[in-house]
Amino acid sequence: MAELKKFLVRRMLTFIPTIIGITLIVFAIAYLIPADPARAWAGGEKASQKAIELVKERYHLNEPWYDQYIFLITGLIKNEIIDPRTSNPVMDDVGKRFPVTFQLALFAYFFVLAIGIPLGLISALKRDTAIDTFVRIFALIGVSTPVFWLGYILIYIFFVNIRIINLAGVPPSPEIVITHVPVIDSLITGNFELFRQHVARFWLPGFVLGFMGAGVVARFVRNSFLEAISGDYIEFLKAKGVPKLRVYRHAMKNSLVPIITVLGLQFGVLLSGAPITETVFGLPGIGLYAVFSIGTLDFPAIVAVTLLFALVYVIANLIVDIFYAVIDPRVRY
């Protein structure tokens, strides 16, 4: 256990340069903005010179770039930066919207797993049959379908025609906050009515966002499983007289190693796809917020969102690493 802890700490330390690098890249992009952000933040064209100076002072815009960068990052971490557009602390804004996106990604992830893994396994077990072909085509259709198109088609079917979903606002969060993810919190605290509302609001966007991933995962599960089942040790298992189902269990466990990597990556992909889904379904999430912030040159917000995405990425990687260590004895802490 102590070994595992040490391993995790070491992994986390290697992630720090990644996070710094990512925020630097975004900061550089923001720095590229030629329009005068101070003027925009002070109120646009008709901003007074004094107001502009004040803004510059406040956000260290007159300092060299590294000073600005450090000011911004430390300020964001301490939540001391006030968003010039909304006049709230930036992290408060982000904190309000992130749960929406996270919940959306969770719903999508649910569909990715619930559709992708069984389909992949069936496809592998029935390889070169009609079912396999079907899954293959399903996967190709999945990666070929524009999210906005699928979203609107489904809205047309479920909302315009049969009106079984709603598209306005987001249900409230439960009183007791545990995980900050409303749907989970409402389930844990036994508030089933609220849980139902969240599911009703999020299942369709989640399905749309997860549709692509489900196909990708199905294909990947299929190929990893087939790869595992063609391993030499599988042949030896059969020669040992191990029954089919048990052989599959060995193959399953072995194919899990690559599958976990892809599942880890998928979470990032889902978050990345969030802006379009949020736009289609009118969900006030972080993706929509990022798109809007970029449009208004609100770069403290952009850097904050980036920081958050980078953190999620790093954590997803960490979870993947932990799974590896648990499953595969060859992984050394």
Place this chain on the structure above:
Amino acid sequence: MSQDEYYRGILDRISDAFIGLFVYLISTIRKGWREKNRSRIAEWKLMFYALNRSPPGVIGLFLVTIFVFLGIFGPLIAPYKYNYFPIFENSKTYLSPPGEFFVLGADHFGRDLLSLLLQGARTSLVISIIVILLGVPAGIILGLIAGYFGGKIDELIMRITDMFLAFPPLILAIAFAAVLPDRISYLINTYPPLQQFLLWLFALERTEGGNLSRLLAVMIAMAVVWWPGYARITRGSTLTEREALYVESARAIGLPSSKIMLRHILPNIIGPILVYVTLDFGTVVLTEAGLSFLGLGATPPIADWGRIVYDGTQFFPNAWWLIIFPGFIVFLDVLGWNLLGDALRDVLDPKLRRSIEFKVKKVKKSKTKDMEIKEVEHE
């Protein structure tokens, strides 16, 4: 069956001719290439035969051919010009449904949707090609350098690559696409030839000169997001290829590194990369549509599939055709590339290639004696 055989025969002959032409072109540039690469050429032919026997691959190739054709000739065969606004002549054309004035209906300027889609095929194709042309070589070169030299350089390049990979690509592209236009518009305006070239590429008229910077920004933004994947796979193949005997000997006779990389290593690893490009082309098309759906990139009156949907959402669900048709076109285009890429990947993988052609008829296992097996001989 014989009908099948007949069409396959035609396809095989077409692909033979295609390879023949390709080989001819190479051997005019490099004497003796054909003789030295006989087995490779034979292998290519086999690959094409295998592709011709994979129905999804053939469908994909068909779709891709159509969309490339439309990308080139679409603006020319479109019944109306993208900047012709019928609404000024007949207000009834405003959001007129399919069949009333135009086959596929009209947008809120009364423009013919079919013509917009045809014009949009050009926009999509040009953007995708340029993204690939900018991003892929950059990734390949960085991957070659990282893999070939190894050590500190490798470490540095791969760290940067990882950072870009860690980043949600759409968000990064959005950031670039939002920030770049102002910078680029200056560049475009100061180089009229560049402006004219771009206008010609996108089949646009002079009046759209001002909107070019946003298109260019999207392309650059996507290219910036696109190279890391290629850096990764190129590095991987370079690492294994670096140890090969021919590289050793090239180094021994003192060839410069750049020459070894480009003339010796690259030709040997390019195959899988090209398959990857094929698979990836669809993703580029899809991402471009997504970005313009978010309001980045093309602005009206420039026709762009994603943008048509973006503008159409205001009139949803009444003007459903503005969403359904462009979305379907994007879908078909992307599907075509994915089908083709997927089949190519199978064809390139010798292990999988076996299974493409020889689908042995399943026979009940209990009858081991004198089982009849349909034998499919090749050649």
Place this chain on the structure above:
Amino acid sequence: MSKKILEVKNLTVHFYTYAGIVKAIEEVSFDVFEGETFALVGETGCGKSVTARAITQLIESPGRIVRGEVYYNPDGERLNLLELPDEEIRTIRGNDIAYIFQDPQSSLDPLYNVGYQVSESLFVHGRVKSIKDGIKKAVNILRTVLLPDPERRVSNYPHELSGGMKQRVTIGIGISNDPRILIADEPTTALDVTVQAQILWLIKEMKKRYGVTVILITHDMGVVADMADRVAVMYAGKIVEVAEVTEVFKNPVHPYTQGLLKAVPNPLKKIERLETIPGTVPSLINPPSGCRFHPRCPEISKVCKEKIPELREVKKNHFVACHNR
């Protein structure tokens, strides 16, 4: 002579590949007697492993057993193994007929410890109630195959063992259910020279202790001389000569066997490729007509190209497939 425990008749296996149909083995027939060590020798790719695997239907797609019978004759029964349904052949594998494969490196599942894997082979044949129960027996089995410190080793994972130790574990798995026949497919090829002798010694020891019949596959004539009672020589998917080991070394009849022995004046040398017989092993997609050896044969006559030679008994218990003998 003791009874035939295994009779292989006209066994034919084809692989349906992209490049064409690989006729891996064609009309292979031989008998194995109870208690003997039967060696199958031949160059790499001549179909030894395919033959061994086909005996218990271990042929995977794209391969298919096209024809043939394999009679297994345990006490008083006569079973055609190729006609048994999946579940029945499964209970034969590992229980009656056990295998050891060439590469111990990849024979063991990397994600399970060796105790589990030994115990599993007991469990699937109903010898223990659960995997956990089998661990104690696994320790004993690993002790009999002379794995050092078996109490501790049972909880080791394959990557923590050396190649030789892993092969000991697979042999342990092989003998764990006290099988009647042990098929060892090049059990020492992937091992260091020093370890090879130990493993061969272990197999002999196991044979002595359990009285198991061994089918030993090898391309090493030294191993044949050391271990085998009888030998079958394969060439390009066909058996060309079967005889007792001394007979094969003293009076080889088939030109291929003669070449084989000429190539290895010192039987301790390996025969990766035959330098003394010109030419190479033919493609099994379009094998030569008639006798598959005829393109390389020094004594070719017209009939060799036209007719496939049958195995004939040229002397008592000495079979040869050649038109000219």
